[in-house]
Amino acid sequence: MPTTYDSPAAEKTRQNHEILHGFYPPLTLETPRRSPMRELISTLLSHRTTHHDEELAYDRMLEAYGDWEGVMAAPTADLAHAIRTTRWPDTQAPRIQEILRRIKAEHGEITLDFLMDWSTEKGLAWLMDMPGIGLKTASLVLLFNFHKPVLPVDTHVHRIAQRVGMIPPKASADKAHQLLLAQLPADALVLLNFHKHNYWHGQKICLFSKPDCPKCPLKGFCNYYREHYGPATHEALAATPKRWEEDWGKLPH
Numbered sequence: 549m550p551t552t553y554d555s556p557a558a559e560k561t562r563q564n565h566e567i568l569h570g571f572y573p574p575l576t577l578e579t580p581r582r583s584p585m586r587e588l589i590s591t592l593l594s595h596r597t598t599h600h601d602e603e604l605a606y607d608r609m610l611e612a613y614g615d616w617e618g619v620m621a622a623p624t625a626d627l628a629h630a631i632r633t634t635r636w637p638d639t640q641a642p643r644i645q646e647i648l649r650r651i652k653a654e655h656g657e658i659t660l661d662f663l664m665d666w667s668t669e670k671g672l673a674w675l676m677d678m679p680g681i682g683l684k685t686a687s688l689v690l691l692f693n694f695h696k697p698v699l700p701v702d703t704h705v706h707r708i709a710q711r712v713g714m715i716p717p718k719a720s721a722d723k724a725h726q727l728l729l730a731q732l733p734a735d736a737l738v739l740l741n742f743h744k745h746n747y748w749h750g751q752k753i754c755l756f757s758k759p760d761c762p763k764c765p766l767k768g769f770c771n772y773y774r775e776h777y778g779p780a781t782h783e784a785l786a787a788t789p790k791r792w793e794e795d796w797g798k799l800p801h
């Protein structure tokens with residue numbers, strides 16, 4: 549039975565994964581990543597900030613203070629100036645220093661490597677106890693760096709899940725995390741690909757203000773598509789590209 553507009557949410561989620569996994573380049577768990585500390589602090593810096601400005605803030609911070617010990621010891625106002633391209637430098641600077649102090653006090657050195665040996669639940673709880681770290685950032689670090697079976701739900705994953713009907717239209721991002729995880733296998737490779745492919749899809753095709761639905765391979769069961777165009781015709785489905793084409797541009801990081 550093909551997945552349709554009226555299929556159960558879990559069926560739509562599985563179909564989303566299968567189709568986007570064929571549409572976009574697949575990732576492996578070996579795909580090079582940023583270090584765990586970089587992932588944590590960069591994600592904090594990225595809140596409501598472009599990727600370019602987040603990287604600029606990160607590079608300026610490390611250039612100015614050399615390493616995490618230097619960042620931790622820096623005058624907070626100076627650190628805020630170094631990361632001024634982030635959205636809220638005066639809030640983020642003391643948060644970064646508090647996180648570094650707590651890691652050092654609890655583990656003797658500034659590293660997150662201990663998370664590898666911790667359970668997913670313990671790691672999530674520990675990370676989310678840090679100032680400014682929510683479920684999305686904690687999940688990103690645990691999935692990308694330690695291959696724990698969690699699902700970061702960013703604004704793109706959340707929007708697509710709502711539009712397609714993988715979750716109820718008003719479900720929050722934290723609720724989406726719980727619902728989507730229950731619909732997918734507890735497998736880090738699947739979750740990494742699901743997250744990243746939906747992230748790319750949200751950045752390139754299922755845009756916030758103007759989704760490019762004619763190009764989208766999910767149109768055959770996406771509620772938003774049916775509401776705006778009617779059920780996809782045989783012609784519309786046949787004309788849908790089967791994979792991302794390089795001349796459409798580079799995929800985001």
Ligand code: SF4
Binds near residue numbers: 759760764
């Ligand atoms: S059909 Fe349109 S709204 Fe639905 S997922 Fe695709 S681009 Fe987004």
